[in-house]
Amino acid sequence: xxxxxxxxxxxxxxxxxxxxxxxxxxxxxxxxxxxxxxxxxxxxxxxxxxxxxxxxxxxxxxxxxxxxxxxxxxxxxxxxxxxxxxxxxxxxxxxxxxxxxxxxxxxxxxxxxxxxxxxxxxxxxxxxxxxxxxxxxxxxxxxxxx
Numbered sequence: 001x002x003x004x005x006x007x008x009x010x011x012x013x014x015x016x017x018x019x020x021x022x023x024x025x026x027x028x029x030x031x032x033x034x035x036x037x038x039x040x041x042x043x044x045x046x047x048x049x050x051x052x053x054x055x056x057x058x059x060x061x062x063x064x065x066x067x068x069x070x071x072x073x074x075x076x077x078x079x080x081x082x083x084x085x086x087x088x089x090x091x092x093x094x095x096x097x098x099x100x101x102x103x104x105x106x107x108x109x110x111x112x113x114x115x116x117x118x119x120x121x122x123x124x125x126x127x128x129x130x131x132x133x134x135x136x137x138x139x140x141x142x143x144x145x146x
Contacts (some may be wrong), residue, residue, distance in 0.1 A: 012026060
């Protein structure tokens with residue numbers, strides 16, 4: 001589970017930095033992996049929770065997409081993360097990634113006043129996943145605001 005999300009988000013960050021987009025095949029493979037892992041962990045009874053997690057994350061990221069806070073591939077990546085880790089973990093990862101993006105957003109806003117430039121959001125998502133793993137497995141509480 002943890003290895004799957006590390007590979008997914010690291011690959012997404014690589015493609016996002018290299019090409020400026022995250023391949024749909026990668027995101028769909030992540031979502032599919034989440035459903036398979038759900039079946040392995042909880043059997044067919046776990047699928048409704050996974051569907052709910054993906055659906056809620058889709059609504060959240062679609063609203064962010066409509067406000068130009070995220071790009072389409074970023075939303076699909078977060079849906080894949082929610083399929084693998086669940087809604088609670090994915091929500092924390094989204095929030096942490098948004099906090100990590102603030103300095104880059106301020107830099108871009110300062111440097112480009114004519115046309116808006118988007119942040120390669122898969123990179124902060126990857127680092128947010130690493131922070132989440134550290135918090136869960138090392139027993140450390142990560143407080144970015146304190």
